[in-house]
Amino acid sequence: MLPIDDTPLVRDGKILILAMDHGLEHGPVDFEPVPETIDPETVFEVGTHDAVTAMAVQKGVAEAYYPSYEDDVNLLAKLNGTSNLWRGEPDSAVNCSVDYAAEELGADALGFTLYGGSNNEIEMAEEFRDAQEKAREHDLPMVMWSYPRGQGLRSDRDPETIAYAARLALELGADVAKVKYPGTPEAMEWAVDAAGKTKVVMSGGSKSDDYAFLKQVEECISAGGKGLAVGRNVFQRDNPVQILDALEKVIFEEQSAEQALDAVQ
Amino acid sequence: MLPIDDTPLVRDGKILILAMDHGLEHGPVDFEPVPETIDPETVFEVGTHDAVTAMAVQKGVAEAYYPSYEDDVNLLAKLNGTSNLWRGEPDSAVNCSVDYAAEELGADALGFTLYGGSNNEIEMAEEFRDAQEKAREHDLPMVMWSYPRGQGLRSDRDPETIAYAARLALELGADVAKVKYPGTPEAMEWAVDAAGKTKVVMSGGSKSDDYAFLKQVEECISAGGKGLAVGRNVFQRDNPVQILDALEKVIFEEQSAEQALDAVQ
Amino acid sequence: MLPIDDTPLVRDGKILILAMDHGLEHGPVDFEPVPETIDPETVFEVGTHDAVTAMAVQKGVAEAYYPSYEDDVNLLAKLNGTSNLWRGEPDSAVNCSVDYAAEELGADALGFTLYGGSNNEIEMAEEFRDAQEKAREHDLPMVMWSYPRGQGLRSDRDPETIAYAARLALELGADVAKVKYPGTPEAMEWAVDAAGKTKVVMSGGSKSDDYAFLKQVEECISAGGKGLAVGRNVFQRDNPVQILDALEKVIFEEQSAEQALDAVQ
Amino acid sequence: MLPIDDTPLVRDGKILILAMDHGLEHGPVDFEPVPETIDPETVFEVGTHDAVTAMAVQKGVAEAYYPSYEDDVNLLAKLNGTSNLWRGEPDSAVNCSVDYAAEELGADALGFTLYGGSNNEIEMAEEFRDAQEKAREHDLPMVMWSYPRGQGLRSDRDPETIAYAARLALELGADVAKVKYPGTPEAMEWAVDAAGKTKVVMSGGSKSDDYAFLKQVEECISAGGKGLAVGRNVFQRDNPVQILDALEKVIFEEQSAEQALDAVQ
Amino acid sequence: MLPIDDTPLVRDGKILILAMDHGLEHGPVDFEPVPETIDPETVFEVGTHDAVTAMAVQKGVAEAYYPSYEDDVNLLAKLNGTSNLWRGEPDSAVNCSVDYAAEELGADALGFTLYGGSNNEIEMAEEFRDAQEKAREHDLPMVMWSYPRGQGLRSDRDPETIAYAARLALELGADVAKVKYPGTPEAMEWAVDAAGKTKVVMSGGSKSDDYAFLKQVEECISAGGKGLAVGRNVFQRDNPVQILDALEKVIFEEQSAEQALDAVQ
Incomplete structure (x- = not known):
């Protein structure tokens, strides 16, 4: 576990990852x-918003676009990922090596998906x-997209599954666990407890209305x-800056959703 | 992403690959x-035509014939490929290492097939x-033959599939995406947009008549x-020079098919 | 085989591993x-009890918590392990390399599960x-969680299976074999004999009442x-210190269960 | 592609491999x-005949017997091979590394089987x-036993299959293609054309009568x-020297079968 | 092939391996x-008998016990092996690396099982x-336990199978082939011929009566x-020294079974 509070991924102990994979x-x-x-x-322009602590993209997107944004955006290189053309058990190709992410892309943090319960889990x-272990050599924080999924799963967001997902991140050595929101604050608290010193961020999921989100x-x-990793709920909005303004208030200033919405509208 | 406009693969921002694998x-x-x-x-003689920016061949053909053409032809070493005797899910053997292509074959560019949606996609x-990543060490452009195919695919050339294929090339770090033509200019535009800074070339496909092609x-x-990767539609013609003359006008001079045909006939 | 009696894992020839994986x-x-x-x-606080010769945890837990306990607890890094979301034949992911455990975690001993009889046994x-073999380079004792399980097994705790499990640990080069208790002292003795110079410790299993345990x-x-590897039967009790006091008497002082219980209550 | 005409495998542009695997x-x-x-x-004694340009054997046979024949026989180390006890899809174990063949066995050439169309083709x-690629480092000619076989094949010696087999050898970088005789001179010519600069030798097959062979x-x-790779049609004869005398005339002197038979009988 | 007659595994051209795996x-x-x-x-005490040219054990047993016997026993490190809890096609885990056997265990010879005809043969x-190949670097003799077995086999000890097993050892580069006794001297002779310069030893098998054995x-x-590799037929007897005395006469002095039995009783 890295002292990640001092890395660019974290600001005031909080994290807001804008994902575009x-x-x-x-x-x-x-x-x-x-x-x-x-x-x-x-x-990437949206990602220059102050609230965003890092943008998560795949290698190719980082190679092509990050050089123009490296002064304004922190890069989280998502190491694995797979198209949804794939019809097998949940799995994810490792599309980028850690050395390449660290040395060639200039990544500030790394991301990796684990599908617990898949036949490919092991x-x-x-x-x-x-x-x-390679990330440790480069002193890069590791974020686990911890998504139980596949043959072994009945529900991929009941409280026990999400708490287990969060715990997996701790046990296997991730600095941050990205999990789906389990539906209630109590269930989220269980997940946070299960993750121990590993910080938990929720996954933004598919687009919902401003207040609900x-x-x-x-x-x-x-x-x-400790925050959020979000994609569609930001970039599928006509006014992504406004929702980021609001998210900044909720995440970093710990305002309520109502307060935040009022302030930005 | 390499600044490939300055490599032999590209001329005036355009690409014409003559494939013979x-x-x-x-x-x-x-x-x-x-x-x-x-x-x-x-x-290879056909490939010496000025319009051709590179010839794509497998390792063995490059070893045996390229030494006689290295002054007149740029070499794109196709790294993987498989016979059609293969009856399994779409897959492709890696027949040539990058180091061998760069150091022994003298390749100017590299090619690699990805069958998105195959059980072998990952x-x-x-x-x-x-x-x-190895290609980057040699500063060689990487062309992805991005062909969704296999168990997960209903249609391998509907617009969404082709746009997805083009995007995969960008996300995974290819400099050029070779995709099938999706049927309409609008669909092609979508694919080009999806590929972002990755250049898109269409695949020539099986032989068709001059005008239609x-x-x-x-x-x-x-x-x-940005161009074309073509095999049969050139070398299966009795007059491959003529069609290359026409292609040169369409691709590099952006003439219409009619203009080009008129000029060469 | 290491002369492990002189390592922190062993005290007076005995072993008490507190497992928390x-x-x-x-x-x-x-x-x-x-x-x-x-x-x-x-x-970990429970693990500071004098009776505990080592705590067994996964890499991530060691990274996050062991730095605060390294003066008071000996670390057994469990190298493999898998979630119970997994539905395949018994198997276990190698979550930590030996070099990382030795050099970065500061492990005093290592643990590894083998599911004999599983389709993944080989x-x-x-x-x-x-x-x-890597552990030998670091002079670290190797404990095998020897748990026959899977397609080939009718019963995973009959005497012959447990004796076989213990022998596997010897044959394959473990210093300590962790096996399930086979039900009777005679069966346990067979397992101990089968293990030869490899020390045998029993697995604590699910929580049972104080005396029975x-x-x-x-x-x-x-x-x-030579001792015990225990988790739930300690940390699922309201008074883990008391049961550790009793275990210390039974294991290290070779008192009877009755004597030990009397002394601590 | 090596300039193999100057290697021991070739004499006057022709090849006669005596196989004993x-x-x-x-x-x-x-x-x-x-x-x-x-x-x-x-x-091996038979292999000392002047007509034989190399003997093809597996590693173990080379280790045990070649030291006595290295002055009189050129060694082709067959790198892969499998017993016919094997019941799976056609496949072949790599029994010898190239470095071992080159440095320890003293091989003059290498051989490798490819079963195109097998589920193990890739x-x-x-x-x-x-x-x-390793063979190139040692400047050793590579002979491909190119035998389409397995699930994907209806016939393993129709003209198209044999021409494809010969072409595979060229495309993948073999210097010599060993293929089954496709039945007619026209079909053989197609295979020879398809192989381009890769030399084609026919496989001797099971024993037949002198003239037919x-x-x-x-x-x-x-x-x-360019010649023949033969085993049973030589060593299963009572007078292997006689048939080699005849083969020498047919292959190296381009005599007819009749002329050759007459001369040696 | 090593000149193994000068290694500790062989005495007067003969071999008697006491196996305890x-x-x-x-x-x-x-x-x-x-x-x-x-x-x-x-x-191991039994193994100190003069007739025994080497003891065959797994890594863990060698680590734990061989240091006390290295002056009196030659060590054959059996590199692979598997429990009979395994229910898959015949296969064998490689439990010890050659470097470890040579450098850490102090092995004088190595052993390796091959199940020809198994789906895992390749x-x-x-x-x-x-x-x-690694064994050659250490100049260690390699003994193949050549046991055709699995899906492809109707009978694992008919003469043709045993002769094939012996030949596999030669072809693949073993110095010694351990095969089951094929039932008759003629069949054994075929196996010996098939193995060429590779020495053949018979496998002791399950316990039988003194004379028959x-x-x-x-x-x-x-x-x-050239000898025998035996386990149960020695150590499952009440007087293992007596049978070893007799075996010494049969193997090294080429006495008849009757003579040998008479002499030791």
Whole structure:
């Protein structure tokens, strides 16, 4: 575990990751609600917002666009990921080596998906081991996208599953666990407790209305969560700056969703 | 991403790859329409045409024939490929290492197939990662043959699939995406947008008549495509020089198919 | 085989390992009987008890918590382990390399699970080989969690299976074999004999009542067992110190379960 | 591609490989027609015939017998091979590393089987890549036993299949393609054309009568084939020297089968 | 092939290996006929008999017990092996690296099982390749336990199978082939012929009566076999020294079974 509070990924103990790996994970359809987001520069511009502590992208996007934004954006290199054309058990290709992310991309942090319960869980855990130990050599924080999924799972967001997901991140050596919101503040608190010193951030998920979304984030923060990793709920909005203004208030100033919404509208 | 505009693969921002890996991918039957093309020298001679920015061949063909053409042809070493005797899920053997291509073959660029949606997608993506990162060490442009195919695919050339294919090339770090033509200029434009800074070239496909073929290329170019990777549509013609003359006009001079045909006939 | 009697894992020829990898192997539910045990510090505090010769945890827990306890607790780094979300044949991901455990975690001993009889037995045995030979370079004792399990097993705790499990540890080069208690002192003695110079410790298993638990441990010791690896039977009790006081008497002073219970109550 | 005309494998542009890996591929039954051939020395003696440009054997046979014959026989180390006890899809174990063949066995050439169309084609092609690139470091000619076989094949010796087999050798970087005789001179010519600069030799196959066998070889040579790789059709004869005398005339002197037979009888 | 006649494994051209890997391969039940044999020291004491040219054990047993016997016993480190809890196709885990056996265990010879005809034959053959080539670096003789077994086999001890097994050892580069006795001296002779310069020893198998056992060994020797690898037929007897005395006469003095029995009783 790194003292990650002093890394660029964290500000005042909190984290707001703007993720844009949807072109790989979901395909270009995710950019249709706001067509100009198909151009990564559009989203990188959004990522220059002060609230964003890092942007999460795949290697190729980082290579092509990050050089223009390295002064204004911190880079979280997402190491694995897979298209949704894939029909096998949940799995994720390791698309970027840690050395390449650290030395060539200039990453400030790393991200890695683990599908606990998948028939590929063990292989993924071993790939995570290699990445995590290599990340330590570069003093880079490691964020685990901890998403139980696959043959072994009945529900991928009941409280026990989410608490287990958070714990996996701690046990395997992640500095930050990105988990789905388990539905209630109590369940979120359990997940936060299970993760121990590993910081928990919630996953933004598919686009929802402003209040509902901010309310979940507020609940996450008050339950001890340290922030958010969000994509569609920001870049699929017509006014991504406004929602980031609001998220900044909820996450970093610990305001309520209502307060934050009032302030930005 | 390399600044590939300054590499031999690109001329005036455009690309015309003459591919001759059909002996591996399809077998000698592809040479029957013009029997002398079974001799690689016949096709290498075609490849000396000014319009061709690189020839794509497998390692063995490069070893045996490229030494005689290295002054007149730029070499794109296709790193993977498989015979069509293969009956498994779409997959491709890595037949040439990057170091060998760069140091022994004298390659100017590299090519790699990814079958998104195949049950072998993840393994192929990881093989691509290794090749791509190694290619960077040699400053060699990487072209992805991005062909969604296999169990997960209903259609391998509907607009969404092709746009996804183009985006995969960007996300995974290819400099150029080779995709099938998705049928309409609008669909091609979507693919070009999805690929961002990664240049998109269309795949020539099986032989069609002169006008229909040139028209597709014209549509590709006007939709923002940067060129073509073509095999059968050149070397299966009795007069490959003529079609290359026409392609040169369509691709590099951005003439219409009609103009180009008129000029060369 | 190391002369492990002189290592921190062993005291007076005996071993008491407090295991806390349940967050990985079973999930946070194992902490519900004593909710504060979800905080690893709670269990590490228990681990400072004199009777405990080492605590067994996964890499991530060691990274996050062991720096505060390295003066008071000996660390056994459990190298492999898997969540119970996994539905395949018994298997275990190697989550930590030996070099990392030795050099970065500061481990005093190592642990490795082998599921004999699983369809993954051979792969696990080969992973064990690598770990064991590497452990020798660091002069670290190797404890095998020898748990026959999977397709090939009718019963995973009949005397023959447990004796076989103990022998596997010897044959493959473990210094200590952790096996389930086979039900009778005679069966335990067989296992101890089968293990030869490899020390045998029993596995604590799920929580049972004080006397029954201590009686098993007494039987184990009198049958030649060298101690215990225990988790739930300590940290799921309201008074873990008391049971450790009793275990200390049974294991290190070879008192009977009755004597030990009387002394601590 | 090596300038192999100057290597010991080739004489006057022609090749005659005496293969004796039948003990591995078929078992000792292949030695029953001439029982003394079970002793490798018997066959090595045959291999000292001037017509033989190299003997093809597995590593163990080379280690044990080649030291006595290295002045009189050129060694082709067959790198892979498998017993016919194997019941899986066609596959072949890599039994010898290239470095070992070059440095310890003193090989003059290397051989490698590829079963195109097998479910193991891709793995075999990648093993071939490693061997071929390593062979180049040692300047050793590489002969591919190119035998389409397995799930994907209806016929393993129709003209198209054999031409494809020959082309695979060229595309993947073999210097010599060993293929089955496709039945007619025209079909053989197609295979020779498909192989381009890669030399084609025919496989001797199971024992046939003198004339029929020599006639096939004659047809192969007149179709542009560069020779023969033969085992049973030599060592299963009572007078192997006589047939080699005849083969020498057909292959190196380009005599007809009739002329050759007349001369040696 | 090593000149192994000068290594400790061979005495006067003959070999008698006392194997004790039954704790791994069969489990502790094999020690029940003579209960004290569960203690490896009991069997190592037997192994100090002059007739024994080497003892074959797994890594862990060698680590724990060989240091006390290295002056009196030659060590054959058996590199692979698997428990009989395994229910898959015949396979064997590589439990010890060659470097470890040579440098840490002080092995005088190495052993490796190959299950020809198993679905794992190819993987095992490739593991054997690595071990064999590494063994050559250390100048250590390699003994192959050549046991055709698995899906492809109808009978694992008919003469053709055993001759094939012996030939596999030669072809793949073993110095000694350990095969089951094929039932008759003629069949044994075929196996010996098939193995060429590779020495053949018979496998002792399950316990049989003194005369029947010695008679088989006599037949093996008179058929050209070079000795025996035996476990149960020695250590499951009440008087293992007596049978070793007799074996010494049959193997090294080439006496008949009757003579040998008379002399020792």
